[in-house]
Amino acid sequence: MVDNIGKYNTEWTKEKYERFIKEGRGLGEGESYKPWLTIQDFPSMGRATRIMGWKTKRIHHFFSDLQLKYFYLLEWEESVVDIREHYPLLDFDEVIEDKMDLRLDKFIDRKTKVPYVLSTTFLITLFKPGNKVEFVARSIKIASDLQKKITIERLEAERRYWSAKGIDWGIVTNKDINTVMSKNVEWLHSTMNTESYNGIKEEQLDELAEGLLYRLKSSESVRKIIRKYEKVYCLDAGTGILLFKYLLLKRKIFINMNEPIKFNIPGQSLWLP
Secondary structure: OEEOOOOOOOOOOHHHHHHHHHOOOOOOOHHHOOOOOOOOOOOOOOOEEEEEOOOOOOEEEEOOHHHHHHHHHHHHOOOEEEEEEEEEOOOHHHHOOOOOOOOHHHOEOOOOOOEOOOEEEEEEEEEEOOOEEEEEEEEEEOHHHHHOHHHHHHHHHHHHHHHHHOOEEEEEEOOOOOHHHHHHHHHHHHHHOOOOEOOEOHHHHHHHHHHHHHHOOOOOEHHHHHHHHHHHOOOOOOHHHHHHHHHHHOOOOEOOOOOOOOOOOEHHHOEOO
16 A cells, blocks of 8 residues: 655654654564554655565555565565564664764754654564574665765664674665566565455465466466466466466465566476475
């Protein structure tokens, strides 16, 4: 869901801070996590989006298309097990001892004089081989913004915070985003969060998907295989595409996600484990 959020009051007050704390923002993991910022709180330079996450089973809030594109990449990465957006650095003053040279006075509401709470775009939980859990933090920025002094000041504050925490931190810009892969994952994304697939229950979906998987070993094009399958089983138009998406999401078939998804390729060219 995309919203125009410029209409919301963005004034930062002590009362608003206390309300955020009372609501438990910035706390929890997975489904229970509450982002410090939601699209109702602050305006953005781009489009604001709310989207249900595959991994977390909760609604995520993003302030730009760039944040959303990176989120799609995280959703597809198998080692990622949790995604916490707009993670607040609530203990910044306690964690950072050396901050005399930081221009934190820039991050204060001009009207109320209340300091903003700094946040990092993503805190990501990774599950590594050997049952190891690791955390990485990523700040999402438009490349041109890296020339702005206020952006540099903010990023330096974030860098020091995560360094003190012993957590890998980095900047991701629009130049780093694999836009083709992001677009492919976006195309797949809605399929994962549907309880009823074109009126098909999930147990039936597994059976139908296995049937399509068997037929994808043919030398015919994927498009032709899907159309034939829909006709043989009297499925509604579009159900075959849904089944194809489902097989990709379940990693039953593999394609090069760095290239646009095509349906004119032979079924047997798909990598089947």
